[in-house]
Amino acid sequence: MSEVIEANHRPVRDVSATAASTQAGPGALVIDHVGITFTARRDNKRYRAIKDVSFTVRENEFCCVVGPSGCGKSSLLLAVAGLVPASHGEMSFDGNRIVSPERDRAVVFQSASLLPWRTVIANVSYGLEMMKVPRREARERSRAIVELVGLKGFEGHYPHELSGGMQQRVNLARALVADPQLLLMDEPFAALDAQTREVMQAELLRIWGQMRKSVMFVTHQIDEAVFLGDRVIVLSKGPGTTIADIVEVNFPRPRSEEVKRTPEFLALVDRIWNCIRSGATAQN
Amino acid sequence: MATVTPSKPAEAVPADVADDDDVAPRGFVEFLRKRQRVLLGVLGAVIVLASWQICSDLKVVNPAFSSSPWEILKAAKDYFNGGDGWAALRISAIEFGLGFVLSLAVGLIVGMAMGWWRWCEFLVDPLVNFGYAAPRIALVPLLVIWFGIGTPSKVAVVFLSAVFPIIINTMSGVKIADASLVQVARSFKASRLQLFRTVVIPGAVPSIVTGIRLGIGQGLIGMVVGELLASTAGLGYTIETAGNNLQSATMFVAVFLVSGIGVLLTQSIRVVEHRLDRWRPKVGG
Numbered sequence: 001m002s003e004v005i006e007a008n009h010r011p012v013r014d015v016s017a018t019a020a021s022t023q024a025g026p027g028a029l030v031i032d033h034v035g036i037t038f039t040a041r042r043d044n045k046r047y048r049a050i051k052d053v054s055f056t057v058r059e060n061e062f063c064c065v066v067g068p069s070g071c072g073k074s075s076l077l078l079a080v081a082g083l084v085p086a087s088h089g090e091m092s093f094d095g096n097r098i099v100s101p102e103r104d105r106a107v108v109f110q111s112a113s114l115l116p117w118r119t120v121i122a123n124v125s126y127g128l129e130m131m132k133v134p135r136r137e138a139r140e141r142s143r144a145i146v147e148l149v150g151l152k153g154f155e156g157h158y159p160h161e162l163s164g165g166m167q168q169r170v171n172l173a174r175a176l177v178a179d180p181q182l183l184l185m186d187e188p189f190a191a192l193d194a195q196t197r198e199v200m201q202a203e204l205l206r207i208w209g210q211m212r213k214s215v216m217f218v219t220h221q222i223d224e225a226v227f228l229g230d231r232v233i234v235l236s237k238g239p240g241t242t243i244a245d246i247v248e249v250n251f252p253r254p255r256s257e258e259v260k261r262t263p264e265f266l267a268l269v270d271r272i273w274n275c276i277r278s279g280a281t282a283q284n
Numbered sequence: 285m286a287t288v289t290p291s292k293p294a295e296a297v298p299a300d301v302a303d304d305d306d307v308a309p310r311g312f313v314e315f316l317r318k319r320q321r322v323l324l325g326v327l328g329a330v331i332v333l334a335s336w337q338i339c340s341d342l343k344v345v346n347p348a349f350s351s352s353p354w355e356i357l358k359a360a361k362d363y364f365n366g367g368d369g370w371a372a373l374r375i376s377a378i379e380f381g382l383g384f385v386l387s388l389a390v391g392l393i394v395g396m397a398m399g400w401w402r403w404c405e406f407l408v409d410p411l412v413n414f415g416y417a418a419p420r421i422a423l424v425p426l427l428v429i430w431f432g433i434g435t436p437s438k439v440a441v442v443f444l445s446a447v448f449p450i451i452i453n454t455m456s457g458v459k460i461a462d463a464s465l466v467q468v469a470r471s472f473k474a475s476r477l478q479l480f481r482t483v484v485i486p487g488a489v490p491s492i493v494t495g496i497r498l499g500i501g502q503g504l505i506g507m508v509v510g511e512l513l514a515s516t517a518g519l520g521y522t523i524e525t526a527g528n529n530l531q532s533a534t535m536f537v538a539v540f541l542v543s544g545i546g547v548l549l550t551q552s553i554r555v556v557e558h559r560l561d562r563w564r565p566k567v568g569g
Contacts, residue, residue: 081471100473107471113464117486117563126482130472160565178472 027059027094029080029182029214034089036075049075051240052089055233057182062208062215064225067235067244068276073218074110076235077186080216081107093182103131106175108185112167114159120170121146121155127178142177148207149173165196172204176211185217189224198257201227209254222272227260232268234275245275351532356540359533368517373541376518379435380507380545383442387499391447392492395454399488400480405455416448421509428514438510438518445506446499453498457491458484493557500549508542 036050049072057063067073078084080091082101091098093105106127114123121142128138146155149169159167168188175183189197201224208215219225225232226249234245247268251259259265316323333353339345340352347355363369398405398412424441431437461484469479511520519538526534 083467083470101471103473107468109464109468111464113468115465115468115483115486119563126468127472129482130469130474130478158563160563 025059027181027214029057029093029216030091031055031076031080032090032092034076034079034086034091036072036079036084037087038075038084048239049241050079052242053235054089055243055246057214057216059214060212062217062228062230063233064217064219064229064231065233065235066219066222066225066272066276067241068237069220071235071238071241073220073235073241074186077107077184077216077218080182081105081184083107103127103178104180105182105184106178106180108168108171108175108183108188110186110188110190112159112164112171114167114170114174116159119156119158120151120162123159123170124173124177126174131178142173145173145177146170148176148210150203163196164192165200168192168200169203172207176207180213182214182216185215187219190219190221197224202257204228205253205255222269222276223260223265226265226268226272227255232272234272237276245272247272348530349532351536355533356536359531360537363522363534363537368522369537372517372519372522372538375435376507376511376520376542379438379510379518380442380503382435383439383507384446384499384503386439387443387445387447387450387503388496390443391450391495391499392454395451395492395495396458396488398451399455399458400484412448412451415444416452420444421506421513424510424513427510433514433516438507438515441506441510442503446503449498449502450492450495453491453495454488457488457495460491461487489560490557493553493560497550497553500553501546504542504546504549 032054034050034053035048037046037048039046053076055063065073065076075084079086080093080098082098082105093102096102096104098105115126118126121139124146125138125142128141133141143155146152149172151166151169151173154162154166159170162170171188189200192200205228217225217228222232226247229249232247232249233243234247235241236244249268251262251265336350337353340347340350340355351359360369394408394412398408421441423444424437427437427440427444431440465483465487466479469483474482507518508520508523511518512524515521515524519542522538523535526532526538
């Protein structure tokens with residue numbers, strides 16, 4: 001992420017209506033030649049995180065994005081969330097151009113980022129509160145989601161009283177409660193120990209199976225991406241990240257841990273490993 | 285769901301539930317141990333007061349200058365029965381109350397504005413730093429000229445003394461808002477007011493409470509010194525006149541009253557803080 005580009009040089013593409021978004025159908029996330037640069041606080045120079053990335057997340061698809069650390073995959077996710085601006089290219093979701101956070105997209109943050117002064121139930125209902133949903137309705141919906149993520153009985157606990165895995169369950173519940181169409185997950189299990197991570201992966205698939213939403217799941221763990229995703233987008237090493245490979249994953253669902261020991265699974269993991277290791281700067 | 289065992293704090297079992305008569309000595313030790321903070325605190329005070337009384341009675345020190353706890357108690361009785369104790373207390377309370385409420389209102393608003401808007405910080409920060417560093421007590425003669433020798437000039441002194449610590453601590457509390465939590469709020473399309481109310485203010489509470497606590501201490505000092513320098517009533521005035529007339533006992537009564545009020549106010553702030561901080565993990569014991 002250290003390729004310095006000149007401050008004035010910002011390739012701007014004039015796209016009045018993205019042609020791709022209409023082709024991809026409703027409910028799809030379309031990322032069309034997106035680049036992300038940002039100004040570093042420390043030297044006021046502009047750095048390029050993502051150079052040129054295009055892909056589509058179809059409706060109800062579980063799409064994973066992997067890439068070496070520093071390739072800008074989290075920046076890409078935050079751009080889709082509308083929290084970080086793209087410097088060029090177009091993004092749209094369900095036919096609407098992405099310019100700011102909207103309620104059809106919800107983020108599951110990397111660190112659980114729970115409000116420490118709120119109990120589990122109050123953290124989960126936060127999004128509804130911001131939408132000014134009546135208090136009683138908000139509590140009822142939150143309670144249902146808390147139960148879905150397996151935290152029944154912990155509604156009154158404060159975040160510091162929960163384990164890392166449970167905090168991430170709250171994080172997930174908080175994103176799910178407002179019933180978004182697209183779930184943006186930013187390495188949510190990265191900080192968990194190996195066993196908890198496996199439990200959480202299975203839990204995520206169980207919950208996703210019940211809710212059916214589009215998911216963009218960013219991770220640096222290749223086996224996690226292959227286990228969870230319908231498709232894996234492999235990003236190249238930064239700076240100037242592009243797409244190195246797109247891998248279809250066709251294991252039947254519901255998936256169990258056993259999948260991880262099949263030769264097909266290992267072959268896919270190997271393929272992605274090699275793709276990343278070769279420092280793949282392949283133009284997509 | 286193997287990992288949903290929380291680090292739930294163990295329910296405190298009331299220690300005296302199993303207290304039968306035969307374990308009474310053990311229960312008594314436990315009783316002392318649990319209250320050792322209060323008991324030892326009282327013991328320390330008793331030792332000091334007793335030594336004071338003994339030194340005074342044995343004429344180790346001159347009782348006319350140093351007084352004694354017993355003399356002070358008698359002076360307190362006179363001060364409030366027929367003396368101007370209640371009037372002085374009332375005047376001082378009004379001066380401190382008005383000045384402090386004013387400094388709280390101004391301090392919170394200015395501090396929050398400075399923490400929230402950078403331009404506001406840049407605009408006001410030099411003034412605040414100047415005001416904080418200035419020997420504000422030295423302005424009392426000037427304030428008396430502006431506001432007269434009565435209550436308004438003391439309100440002004442209390443205000444000037446208390447407002448700066450409140451401004452500075454409120455500002456820093458608002459500024460340290462957790463960036464990741466701000467991002468969470470933004471992802472839920474929180475309005476700026478919602479962001480402020482749900483993320484910034486709760487995060488700033490510990491700093492704000494610190495500012496208020498410092499403000500109380502500074503405000504009380506301002507009140508007493510203001511009354512010492514120029515006044516016609518109040519606890520500081522009592523200290524001044526009693527001191528001039530060598531009524532050391534009466535002087536001590538007023539001094540103890542001021543300290544007592546300070547302790548009381550600080551303790552009540554601690555109670556409020558404790559209520560607001562229920563969510564915070566307990567560090568140590």
